[in-house]
Amino acid sequence: MDSKTKNRPLTPPPDGGRPTLKTIAFMTGLGITTVSRALKDAPDIGAETKERVRLVAKQIGYQPNRAGVRLRTGKTNVISLVLTLDEEIMGITSPMVVGITEVLAGTPYHLVVTPYSATKDALAPIRYILDTGAADGVIISRTEPHDPRVALLTERGLPFVTHGRTEMGVVHPYHDFDNERFAYEAVRELVERGRKRLVLLEPPPHLTFYSHMRAGFERGLRDFQADAVSFHHINIDHTLVEIRDAFETLMRSDDPPDGIVSGSGSGAIALIAGLEAANKTLGKDADMVSKVPSDFLRWLRPEVVTMYEDIRVAGRELAKAVIGHIDGQPSETLQSLSQPEFQSAVQVSIKR
Amino acid sequence: MDSKTKNRPLTPPPDGGRPTLKTIAFMTGLGITTVSRALKDAPDIGAETKERVRLVAKQIGYQPNRAGVRLRTGKTNVISLVLTLDEEIMGITSPMVVGITEVLAGTPYHLVVTPYSATKDALAPIRYILDTGAADGVIISRTEPHDPRVALLTERGLPFVTHGRTEMGVVHPYHDFDNERFAYEAVRELVERGRKRLVLLEPPPHLTFYSHMRAGFERGLRDFQADAVSFHHINIDHTLVEIRDAFETLMRSDDPPDGIVSGSGSGAIALIAGLEAANKTLGKDADMVSKVPSDFLRWLRPEVVTMYEDIRVAGRELAKAVIGHIDGQPSETLQSLSQPEFQSAVQVSIKR
DNA sequence: CAGCGCTACTGTATCGTTACAGATTTGTAT
DNA sequence: ATACAAATCTGTAACGATACAGTAGCGCTG
Numbered sequence: 138m139d140s141k142t143k144n145r146p147l148t149p150p151p152d153g154g155r156p157t158l159k160t161i162a163f164m165t166g167l168g169i170t171t172v173s174r175a176l177k178d179a180p181d182i183g184a185e186t187k188e189r190v191r192l193v194a195k196q197i198g199y200q201p202n203r204a205g206v207r208l209r210t211g212k213t214n215v216i217s218l219v220l221t222l223d224e225e226i227m228g229i230t231s232p233m234v235v236g237i238t239e240v241l242a243g244t245p246y247h248l249v250v251t252p253y254s255a256t257k258d259a260l261a262p263i264r265y266i267l268d269t270g271a272a273d274g275v276i277i278s279r280t281e282p283h284d285p286r287v288a289l290l291t292e293r294g295l296p297f298v299t300h301g302r303t304e305m306g307v308v309h310p311y312h313d314f315d316n317e318r319f320a321y322e323a324v325r326e327l328v329e330r331g332r333k334r335l336v337l338l339e340p341p342p343h344l345t346f347y348s349h350m351r352a353g354f355e356r357g358l359r360d361f362q363a364d365a366v367s368f369h370h371i372n373i374d375h376t377l378v379e380i381r382d383a384f385e386t387l388m389r390s391d392d393p394p395d396g397i398v399s400g401s402g403s404g405a406i407a408l409i410a411g412l413e414a415a416n417k418t419l420g421k422d423a424d425m426v427s428k429v430p431s432d433f434l435r436w437l438r439p440e441v442v443t444m445y446e447d448i449r450v451a452g453r454e455l456a457k458a459v460i461g462h463i464d465g466q467p468s469e470t471l472q473s474l475s476q477p478e479f480q481s482a483v484q485v486s487i488k489r
Numbered sequence: 490m491d492s493k494t495k496n497r498p499l500t501p502p503p504d505g506g507r508p509t510l511k512t513i514a515f516m517t518g519l520g521i522t523t524v525s526r527a528l529k530d531a532p533d534i535g536a537e538t539k540e541r542v543r544l545v546a547k548q549i550g551y552q553p554n555r556a557g558v559r560l561r562t563g564k565t566n567v568i569s570l571v572l573t574l575d576e577e578i579m580g581i582t583s584p585m586v587v588g589i590t591e592v593l594a595g596t597p598y599h600l601v602v603t604p605y606s607a608t609k610d611a612l613a614p615i616r617y618i619l620d621t622g623a624a625d626g627v628i629i630s631r632t633e634p635h636d637p638r639v640a641l642l643t644e645r646g647l648p649f650v651t652h653g654r655t656e657m658g659v660v661h662p663y664h665d666f667d668n669e670r671f672a673y674e675a676v677r678e679l680v681e682r683g684r685k686r687l688v689l690l691e692p693p694p695h696l697t698f699y700s701h702m703r704a705g706f707e708r709g710l711r712d713f714q715a716d717a718v719s720f721h722h723i724n725i726d727h728t729l730v731e732i733r734d735a736f737e738t739l740m741r742s743d744d745p746p747d748g749i750v751s752g753s754g755s756g757a758i759a760l761i762a763g764l765e766a767a768n769k770t771l772g773k774d775a776d777m778v779s780k781v782p783s784d785f786l787r788w789l790r791p792e793v794v795t796m797y798e799d800i801r802v803a804g805r806e807l808a809k810a811v812i813g814h815i816d817g818q819p820s821e822t823l824q825s826l827s828q829p830e831f832q833s834a835v836q837v838s839i840k841r
Numbered sequence: 842c843a844g845c846g847c848t849a850c851t852g853t854a855t856c857g858t859t860a861c862a863g864a865t866t867t868g869t870a871t
Numbered sequence: 872a873t874a875c876a877a878a879t880c881t882g883t884a885a886c887g888a889t890a891c892a893g894t895a896g897c898g899c900t901g
Contacts, residue, residue, distance in 0.1 A: 157856095158858070202858070205858040208856090208858075210858075210859065
């Protein structure tokens with residue numbers, strides 16, 4: 138107890154602030170380096186020493202200083218969620234953030250939200266993160282078939298995951314909802330209800346899941362023998378008013394659709410409004426199947442058939458995938474596709 | 490050009506990575522300290538020197554290393570948004586995050602989302618932030634009259650802002666929606682429609698805006714001479730199913746309410762479901778006024794009178810307030826109350 | 842022309858951590 | 872004994888920025 142108390146932090150106890158390695162070094166009589174290595178379970182530190190260090194660290198509630206680690210190693214312990222400021226009205230951001238943070242809670246990672254305005258370059262936040270080393274991993278959404286963000290991140294070697302897939306021959310982590318399947322099953326459902334003239338409210342053409350959803354829709358039309366009614370000039374990125382007005386016009390036309398597949402929950406609302414503005418009744422003049430991120434429609438318009446896309450789960454998957462990527466797991470193992478499921482007709486218990 | 494090129498970063502150009510003060514020092518032939526001070530416009534640096542430094546810094550795209558600044562000064566340039574993982578179904582988080590980031594975009598601040606699960610201590614994330622110095626400012630919601638988080642943050646001197654007010658004699662920044670006024674105007678509206686037996690779906694009693702909303706409701710009852718129907722055991726934090734079932738029971742009772750004030754948009758959905766389950770019709774057997782965070786209800790149930798609470802604006806106000814607090818502005822000047830407004834009856838253009 | 846004060850600039854130490862290159866001790870083979 | 876390896880532990884430097892305590896040069900006063 139005295140033969141060992143020689144050098145070490147010759148300086149007195151660091152002070153009253155939060156504990157650092159120096160504090161532990163002082164308390165254990167060890168060198169700062171030793172303490173550092175002991176806490177990372179390095180092989181050249183004695184078992185008993187590690188034990189002592191860990192005990193003291195725990196007792197005094199030591200938590201490594203993020204700035205110190207970051208400065209020295211470049212590791213930020215930050216995951217960046219890159220978002221458009223102009224998010225959909227039905228706000229998928231909430232459950233997404235919740236899902237992500239649920240996973241991050243058990244890790245040293247913090248979630249930083251990095252926005253970009255749609256009027257600007259979607260690459261801007263990516264460049265910022267790359268240039269400033271602001272994060273260890275990135276989560277991006279609104280993925281395009283040839284996504285420049287994916288190209289840039291891959292080239293620069295920064296781990297990331299996309300919400301949605303790409304078609305650029307690059308193997309990378311992703312999580313996606315099976316929109317092909319969704320549209321296919323939606324068509325099946327409508328045809329089973331005797332509908333034959335179907336319309337699709339689709340995603341904007343530049344996003345990857347546009348072609349997925351269209352493909353599923355068209356495959357369904359073929360397999361179940363129904364016809365498509367064109368609604369091509371309108372997509373889920375249009376305003377609710379635009380969608381409603383366009384759909385009202387369509388429903389007032391000579392040969393209106395009798396089955397509707399809506400690629401978004403908020404779009405569905407506008408479609409319903411348009412349909413009713415044309416003096417038609419949902420469930421009578423037409424049936425509708427919609428993808429939804431919440432329980433809303435099911436409560437207010439039970440006549441709509443809904444397929445639930447669980448964004449919270451998506452957030453969890455995305456978070457797990459980026460971390461996996463950071464940890465060096467092969468990208469192939471970090472890809473997942475969630476299957477659509479029809480929501481149970483009536484009300485199951487809802488959280489909170 | 491040579492008489493000055495004496496000492497300075499004797500070491501060669503920092504290297505190919507991102508530029509640091511050293512890079513600029515090398516390029517300008519100045520000392521690192523001088524460059525640092527020049528960039529902060531310190532008074533002891535010559536005007537021309539500052540100009541040169543600024544020019545070079547801009548040219549090479551210098552951005553201060555956050556870890557360096559943080560380690561040395563303790564300034565994190567982080568604002569922490571503290572959230573419950575169990576957010577309401579109608580997700581106010583999305584627009585809130587958008588509003589906050591809109592303001593932070595013009596500042597050096599990053600937004601970090603710090604969650605806590607409702608099952609745990611709401612103080613935990615606050616303690617974490619205080620103990621680790623994780624943020625320069627904090628945004629908290631679900632504010633209580635005697636909020637331990639406010640007490641702790643005040644005591645420790647960490648800038649913060651609350652979404653909602655407190656009643657603890659502490660002057661602090663806040664942004665709030667005028668729920669008193671909302672409930673009062675809601676009662677007025679219902680009475681003007683000939684309704685006399687009113688029910689309130691209120692916030693949970695431990696939150697501050699519970700008493701605000703109740704006070705407005707009761708003042709309205711007095712001023713406009715209507716009666717209250719008790720629905721006390723249920724509040725907006727209950728599940729949709731619980732609310733619906735309870736409300737169905739109430740509507741089937743001997744003397745059901747004919748006017749409904751809903752303190753939340755998602756609650757309104759459950760109330761409508763309950764009312765209809767009791768074979769009543771909204772607009773005929775009863776009218777309803779609801780506070781809403783989106784355009785949903787207005788589109789799907791135009792018979793509901795809605796008052797819009799703009800969460801995005803709230804996010805902006807909150808962000809401005811924390812930053813103001815950090816900058817040392819007096820708390821009194823960082824308090825704001827947003828007034829409820831009835832939404833225009835039909836559809837105005839909706840964003841995206 | 843010594844001394845003072847001012848302007849403009851600079852070196853050193855430091856924040857907390859880790860990479861790296863030792864240093865010390867002990868045990869073992871020779 | 873001597874050398875050598877293995878097992879443990881340690882000091883120094885560095886990441887990038889800033890606080891602080893200078894220093895150098897200049898003009899002016901008396």
